[in-house]
Amino acid sequence: MRIRVTVAAVAGALALSALAVPAAQADGGVGDTTITKVVVDGDNKVSVGTSAAKTIKVSVTAQDDSGIAGADGFTLSGPDYGFFTTSKPTCTAVSSTTSTCTASVLVDPKVDYLSNANAGTWYVEAWIDAEDGDFVWQEKAGSFKFQRASQLTVNASPEPVYKGKTITATGKLSRANWETLKYAGYTNQPVKLQFRKAGTSTYTTVKTVYSDQYGNLKATVTASTDGYFRYSFAGTTTTPAVNATGDFVDVR
Known part of the structure; x- marks a missing residue:
C-alpha cells in the first residue's frame, strides 16, 4: 500500500506540472x-x-x-x-x-x-x-x-428467372445509432455482392457497390445457374463486418 501512495503522489505532481512539460x-x-x-x-x-x-x-x-x-x-x-x-x-x-x-x-x-x-x-x-x-x-x-452493431439485408429478384435474364439484388447496410436507439443506414460504404452456386459452400465476389445516402444497395447481374446471392461488408473501425443471409434464386 505504501508503494501505491507514493505512485499516486508522483502522478499528482506530474499532473500539476502538465502545463510545463509534455504529457x-x-x-x-x-x-x-x-x-x-x-x-x-x-x-x-x-x-x-x-x-x-x-x-x-x-x-x-x-x-x-x-x-x-x-x-x-x-x-x-x-x-x-x-x-x-x-x-x-x-x-x-x-x-x-x-x-x-x-x-x-x-x-x-x-x-x-x-x-x-x-x-x-x-x-x-x-x-x-x-x-x-x-x-x-x-x-x-x-x-x-x-x-456500433451492423445489419445487412439482400433480396435477389425475380424468382424464378430464366437463364440470361437480369437479376437485381437490392439490400440495405445499417448500423446502430446509440443516440436515437435505432438502426440507420450506413452511407457511402463498399459492399460486395457475392454468389454461391447451389450445392457448393463457397461465396465468390461478383461486383462491389457503394451504399447510397440511406444505406441502400442495388446491383444487377445476369442469371446463369441456381444459387444464393448475398451482400458482404468488410467492416470499419467503428462498425463490425457483417454478411447478409443468402437469398436463393431458381434459374430455369
Missing part, C-alpha cells in the same frame, strides 16, 4: 511484474446494438517470479470520453509465475448514454499486484474495437 503515458511499476496478454471479449472486438445489454469480458495475463496476487478493476476508455470500470478481477494461476485475471462490465445502450462518437479504438488500463509486493500499472495494456 506522458501513465505507466509504472516496481520489480519484475509484467503484463503479457490482454483479451477483450475473445477477439478484441465489442459490438453493441440499440436495445440488448452487452457483458464485456476482459482477461489480463501477467507474470512475476513470485506469482500474481491480484488485480484492481480494469478501466476501459475510448473516444469522446468513453469510460467503463470492470468488476474486481478474479485471478487464476496458469503456473507458479503466471496468472490470468478476468473481470467484466455490463454495457446497456438504453441506460449508459452512449454517443456515436464513442465508437472506435478503446484501451484497457490494468494494475496487477505480485505476491512479493511488486506491481505493474499500464494505462494502455491492450486495445480493442468498440463498435
Whole structure:
C-alpha cells in the first residue's frame, strides 16, 4: 500500500506540472511484474446494438517470479470520453509465475448514454499486484474495437428467372445509432455482392457497390445457374463486418 501512495503522489505532481512539460503515458511499476496478454471479449472486438445489454469480458495475463496476487478493476476508455470500470478481477494461476485475471462490465445502450462518437479504438488500463509486493500499472495494456452493431439485408429478384435474364439484388447496410436507439443506414460504404452456386459452400465476389445516402444497395447481374446471392461488408473501425443471409434464386 505504501508503494501505491507514493505512485499516486508522483502522478499528482506530474499532473500539476502538465502545463510545463509534455504529457506522458501513465505507466509504472516496481520489480519484475509484467503484463503479457490482454483479451477483450475473445477477439478484441465489442459490438453493441440499440436495445440488448452487452457483458464485456476482459482477461489480463501477467507474470512475476513470485506469482500474481491480484488485480484492481480494469478501466476501459475510448473516444469522446468513453469510460467503463470492470468488476474486481478474479485471478487464476496458469503456473507458479503466471496468472490470468478476468473481470467484466455490463454495457446497456438504453441506460449508459452512449454517443456515436464513442465508437472506435478503446484501451484497457490494468494494475496487477505480485505476491512479493511488486506491481505493474499500464494505462494502455491492450486495445480493442468498440463498435456500433451492423445489419445487412439482400433480396435477389425475380424468382424464378430464366437463364440470361437480369437479376437485381437490392439490400440495405445499417448500423446502430446509440443516440436515437435505432438502426440507420450506413452511407457511402463498399459492399460486395457475392454468389454461391447451389450445392457448393463457397461465396465468390461478383461486383462491389457503394451504399447510397440511406444505406441502400442495388446491383444487377445476369442469371446463369441456381444459387444464393448475398451482400458482404468488410467492416470499419467503428462498425463490425457483417454478411447478409443468402437469398436463393431458381434459374430455369
